[in-house]
Amino acid sequence: MAGKRLRWAAYHLLAAGGAFLMVYPVIWLFMSSFKPSELIFVTAGTLIPDPWIWDNYVTGWKGIGGLHFGIFIKNSLVLVVLATIGAVLSSALVAFGFARLKFKGNKFWFAVMMLTLMLPFEVTLVPQYILFSQLGWLNSIKPIVVPAYFGAPFFIFLMIQFIRSIPAELDEAATIDGCGKFRLFWRIIVPLIMPAMATASIFSFYWRWEDLLGPLLYLNRPSLYPVSMALKMYLDAETISNWGAMFAMSVVSLIPVLIVFFLFQRQIVEGISTTGLKG
Amino acid sequence: MHMRFAAWRAQLTGYAFISPFLLGFLIFTAFPIAASLYLSFTDYNLFSPPSWVGLEQYRTMFTGDPKFWKSLRVTFLYVFVGVPLRLSFALLVALLLNRASRAIGLYRTVYYLPSIIGGSVAVSIMWRNLYGDEGVINLALNFFGLESVRWFADPLAALWMLITLSVWQFGSSMLIFLAGLKNIPPSLYEAASVDGANPIQRFFRITMPLLTPVILFNTIMQTIAAFMTFIPAYIISKGEGGPLDGTLLYSLYLFRRAFVFYDMGYAAAMAWILLAIVAVLTALVFFTSKFWVFYETKED
Numbered sequence: 001m002a003g004k005r006l007r008w009a010a011y012h013l014l015a016a017g018g019a020f021l022m023v024y025p026v027i028w029l030f031m032s033s034f035k036p037s038e039l040i041f042v043t044a045g046t047l048i049p050d051p052w053i054w055d056n057y058v059t060g061w062k063g064i065g066g067l068h069f070g071i072f073i074k075n076s077l078v079l080v081v082l083a084t085i086g087a088v089l090s091s092a093l094v095a096f097g098f099a100r101l102k103f104k105g106n107k108f109w110f111a112v113m114m115l116t117l118m119l120p121f122e123v124t125l126v127p128q129y130i131l132f133s134q135l136g137w138l139n140s141i142k143p144i145v146v147p148a149y150f151g152a153p154f155f156i157f158l159m160i161q162f163i164r165s166i167p168a169e170l171d172e173a174a175t176i177d178g179c180g181k182f183r184l185f186w187r188i189i190v191p192l193i194m195p196a197m198a199t200a201s202i203f204s205f206y207w208r209w210e211d212l213l214g215p216l217l218y219l220n221r222p223s224l225y226p227v228s229m230a231l232k233m234y235l236d237a238e239t240i241s242n243w244g245a246m247f248a249m250s251v252v253s254l255i256p257v258l259i260v261f262f263l264f265q266r267q268i269v270e271g272i273s274t275t276g277l278k279g
Numbered sequence: 280m281h282m283r284f285a286a287w288r289a290q291l292t293g294y295a296f297i298s299p300f301l302l303g304f305l306i307f308t309a310f311p312i313a314a315s316l317y318l319s320f321t322d323y324n325l326f327s328p329p330s331w332v333g334l335e336q337y338r339t340m341f342t343g344d345p346k347f348w349k350s351l352r353v354t355f356l357y358v359f360v361g362v363p364l365r366l367s368f369a370l371l372v373a374l375l376l377n378r379a380s381r382a383i384g385l386y387r388t389v390y391y392l393p394s395i396i397g398g399s400v401a402v403s404i405m406w407r408n409l410y411g412d413e414g415v416i417n418l419a420l421n422f423f424g425l426e427s428v429r430w431f432a433d434p435l436a437a438l439w440m441l442i443t444l445s446v447w448q449f450g451s452s453m454l455i456f457l458a459g460l461k462n463i464p465p466s467l468y469e470a471a472s473v474d475g476a477n478p479i480q481r482f483f484r485i486t487m488p489l490l491t492p493v494i495l496f497n498t499i500m501q502t503i504a505a506f507m508t509f510i511p512a513y514i515i516s517k518g519e520g521g522p523l524d525g526t527l528l529y530s531l532y533l534f535r536r537a538f539v540f541y542d543m544g545y546a547a548a549m550a551w552i553l554l555a556i557v558a559v560l561t562a563l564v565f566f567t568s569k570f571w572v573f574y575e576t577k578e579d
Contacts (some may be wrong), residue, residue, distance in 0.1 A: 012382065014375070015375060015376070015382070015386050016382075016386070018372070018375075018390070019385075019386055019389040019390060022389055022390055022392070022393060022447070023389055023392060023393075024415075025405055025406070025409055025415070025447075026392070026393075026396070026405070028405075028409070028415055029401075029405045029408075032408075040408075041411060041413040041414070042413070044411075044413055044414055044415055044418055045415070045418045090299040090300075093296055093299060094296060094297045094299055094300040096296055097293055097294075097295075097296025097297040098297060101289070101292060101293040101296060102289060102293065103289060103290045103292070103293025103294060104290060105294075106293060109297060109300070109301065112304065113300060113304070116304065116308055118499075118500075118503055118557075118561070119308070119312075119554075120503065120506060120507050120550070120553055120554060120557055121507060122507070122529075122530055122533050122549070122550040122553055122554075123311070123312055123315055123550045123551070123553070123554050124307065124308055124311035124312060124315065125533070125534075125537065125546075125550065126311075126315055126318060126537050126543050126546050126547050126550065127310070127311035127312075127314035127315045127318065127547075128307060128311050129537070129538075130314070130325070130543070131306075131310075131311065131314075133325070147303060147307050149299065149303075150299045150300065150302055150303020150304075150306070150307065151299045151300040151303055153300075156300065181292050181296070185296070206395065206398075207398075209399075210398045210399040210400070210510075212400055212509075212510050212513070212514075213509055213510070213534075216513075217538065227400075228399065228400040231400040231401060231404060232400060232514065234404075235400075235404055235407075235514065235517065236517070243408075246404065247404075247408075250400075250401035250404050250405060251401070253399065253400070253401045254396055254399065254401050254402075257395065257396055257399065258396070261392070261395050261396075262388075265388055265391075268395070269387070269391070269454055272451055272454045272455060273454055273455065273457070273458035274458075
């Protein structure tokens with residue numbers, strides 16, 4: 001009995017200790033953002049700020065290059081919302097086609113799609129840039145947003161898995177009742193795959209919020225910068241005096257991600273476990 | 280005649296539904312792939328038209344560009360040290376968390392958290408500062424009686440920063456391992472216990488063989504993802520890949536050739552070499568999988 005207790009305690013000590021080590025860097029970042037810049041590294045070993053100050057958030061929010069941080073957040077949100085709507089709706093459409101419709105080449109194109117998941121982005125990087133510059137899309141959010149409207153393979157795969165779990169009799173019944181394929185999709189399938197669409201939206205939110213390469217390539221005007229580029233600007237201008245502000249705005253940039261994570265972690269965990277992909 | 284019309288209609292409807300993917304694939308993937316192959320045989324700086332140079336870019340890459348080899352070496356170190364470490368941690372923690380306890384959900388969340396934020400600029404900035412001369416990592420080293428390391432002065436030490444950042448994000452692989460572990464029928468373990476197998480035997484005779492398909496899958500996907508790592512190297516080295524090219528991961532070097540030096544032909548050639556490397560590695564893993572991946576023959 002005592003042995004069992006001891007093993008229980010040892011197990012939780014190990015698991016909780018490991019968990020603490022995992023989040024320690026994030027806690028350190030959070031706590032440091034409340035320390036005066038010049039004390040962050042002098043007191044790197046202690047977590048609790050002394051004195052506890054809010055100045056970093058005030059100066060950080062004032063922004064950089066004459067633009068306050070709210071503008072960058074707004075830019076990020078615009079990118080996230082536009083790209084997510086496009087990616088989720090178009091992916092649902094394509095997923096329905098692959099999962100439920102019989103046509104020649106269905107298997108072939110599905111295989112092609114799965115292959116694109118494994119294609120290194122570097123291969124298309126340069127020609128895509130040239131293409132968008134020919135179209136006159138540089139310095140706008142179009143190169144980042146428009147491709148999202150052509151379906152995202154990871155989301156398509158996720159939704160196909162989900163649609164396959166819906167009984168096919170439902171389709172047949174609707175078809176007998178004279179329901180066209182698009183109405184079948186819109187009225188019956190879409191409401192049923194809402195959970196998968198929610199999962200896709202969450203992942204889309206993460207990737208767009210964190211994306212640096214797209215904005216780095218296509219946006220040159222700071223007034224269009226999303227949060228990731230704003231943080232890069234802080235880093236480029238890094239001096240002892242602005243560490244605090246940079247830390248504070250890093251924390252601000254993580255807050256939406258963390259909120260979404262804690263609200264929707266069940267969907268995220270299921271999305272990864274069922275597709276086996278992180279995307 | 281009527282049937283034929285209906286059959287045509289079914290074909291068209293199918294293609295109409297997948298048309299977003301088809302169009303996107305043609306415009307943003309297939310055409311760029313072909314274009315990048317063509318560009319890799321040219322000299323192109325975006326401003327004057329591409330001029331055909333044959334295999335010149337590839338020749339320069341292999342015989343006249345030490346930076347290319349340096350970045351390839353750095354990337355191979357990053358991938359072949361980082362991915363095994365990451366997967367080992369993922370498996371180890373998955374085994375630790377694969378039991379019934381109310382706290383598991385909380386642990387799983389915390390271990391997974393770094394994966395969800397790890398790709399962000401904020402975390403790369405955080406990582407840079409953890410490894411600062413007076414940062415937390417050096418304080419921890421001092422605590423254990425070790426000397427401080429100047430992480431930004433030594434190429435290998437700087438690469439180690441990137442590797443640890445990647446290992447820290449083992450959470451998504453861990454979730455996939457956990458799902459794999461849940462699929463192993465408990466009856467197998469019970470039967471083995473009855474036969475007198477100890478925990479170590481059960482692990483190597485049941486758990487590991489049944490997990491090999493998941494390990495194969497994780498290995499391939501994580502290796503490809505590792506070859507594409509960009510943000511951490513870009514942020515931690517402030518876009519330069521230093522010190523002494525120690526953090527010049529392949530994608531960062533390619534990015535610099537293309538968008539700092541406007542050497543589009545060279546960058547395209549680099550992309551094709553990367554594609555070849557990834558394809559060969561994936562084929563190799565698949566080929567050898569016959570010898571180490573265990574597939575169940577029964578059921579579906």
